[in-house]
Amino acid sequence: MNTNEIISAERRYLVQTYVRPDMVLSHGEGCTLWDCDGRRYLDFMAGIAVVALGHADAEWAAAVQAQAGRLAHVSNLFHTAPHVELARRLVENSFADRVFFGNSGSEANEAALKFARKAAKAAGHEGKTGIVAFTGSFHGRTMGALAVTAKEAYRAPFAPLVPGVTFAPFNDVEAARAAIGPDTCAVIVEPVQGEGGVNPATGDFLQALRAACDEHGALLIFDEVQCGLGRTGTLWAHEAYGVAPDMMTLAKPLANGLPIGVVLVTEAVAGVLQPGDHGSTFGAGPLVCAAACVVFDRVSAPAFLADVREKGAYLLERLNALDSPHITAVRGCGLLVGVELDEPVAPILAAARERGLLIINAGTHVIRLAPPLVVTKEQIDEAVELLAVSLKL
Ligand SMILES: *Cc1c(COP(=O)(O)O)cnc(C)c1O
Secondary structure (H helix, E strand, C coil): CCHHHHHHHHHHHCCCCCCCCCCCEEEEEECEEEECCCCEEEECCHHHHCCCCCECCHHHHHHHHHHHCCCCCCCCCCCCHHHHHHHHHHHHCCCCCEEEEECCHHHHHHHHHHHHHHHHHHCCCCCCCEEEEECCCCCCCCHHHHHCCCCHHHHHHHCCCCCCEEEECCCCHHHHHHHCCCCEEEEEECCEECCCCCEECCHHHHHHHHHHHHHHCCEEEEECCCCCCCCCCCCCHHHHHCCCCCEEEECCCCCECECCEEEEECHHHHCCCCCCCCCCCCCCCHHHHHHHHHHHHHHCCHHHHHHHHHHHHHHHHHHHCCCCCCEEEEEEECCEEEEEECCCCHHHHHHHHHCCEECEECCCCEEEECCCCCCCHHHHHHHHHHHHHHCCC
16 A cells, blocks of 8 residues: 555544554664655654663564563463563662553553552552642543543543542642542652643652652652653652652653553562452563563663663753744653744644654643654754744744
């Protein structure tokens, strides 16, 4: 099929939940993608902050190929080596004592919310079912994850959602303290909000959440699905704050494009979970875990993280130097950067794509830059120049 045939077949056969541009991507290498008509794109969105090692990474591809040729799936009813190899890496490099594997960010958040409900019941608090989430949050599209996602347009068509959720304003210490009480079993927050506009939490805010959770016996969940695993220049985004959660969820970059989700938990949380409490058919499969081990070893290396910090600072510096009357703010951590405009960003994203730069929005007024973490300074220069032209500078 050629480009036009593929696009018309998509319109005929797919549920129309996405509006895709009129191009068909065929292959990639590092931070570069090509479409079926041979046009080249500089990828500054990495499949929504997923492809951390870049496209077609040789080591990742070799690990996937080798594992696919050996064993891809047996279900969680059996032991295999790759899932313990990955679990050991995650536990030994985080606050956590144990992990549970699923297949996506939404699923990881579902599991974390379920674990919090069970923990409260196990402690004898039947009515302790409340969950506190924040404005600007994005935790996923499944019923439970959607219930803690703030955006009304995502929620309204599917109401009623999971009950018991209260939203408090993000980064408002007093409002958070008021929202968290004896009936709260969990507080869920992104240390750096991604979809909501690239908004870093303040240190005071995360510290206040930790203190309020401790005071009321609630579990603090950090959703690092987007900001975790090196994206912000530290292995975990929360490292920069010196605040540890009771649970943390990961997904997007962990297997460099294969589906995976994880909940990392303390022993206290793990201790309330028994065989049969939760499960997943596909989770923790040897294929995806072998791929994830490659990603983890690469992104957790101190030199790799230092490089992300340096390139992130360079990207911020270059963006801050753009002289546009429409740019109202430039913010970010590491290689998760937002450029806020005083106008909707959709036409700018389309203009950038026409010039060969792939970027995404985070809300209506923020351009999000989240390139593969292996991006080079030369590619950052090229992206900033293409963005400048797209902004008509
Ligand atoms: C993308 C995202 C999710 C949802 O992940 P899916 O894999 O799409 O289910 C959850 N939380 C955050 C912070 C995300 O960015």
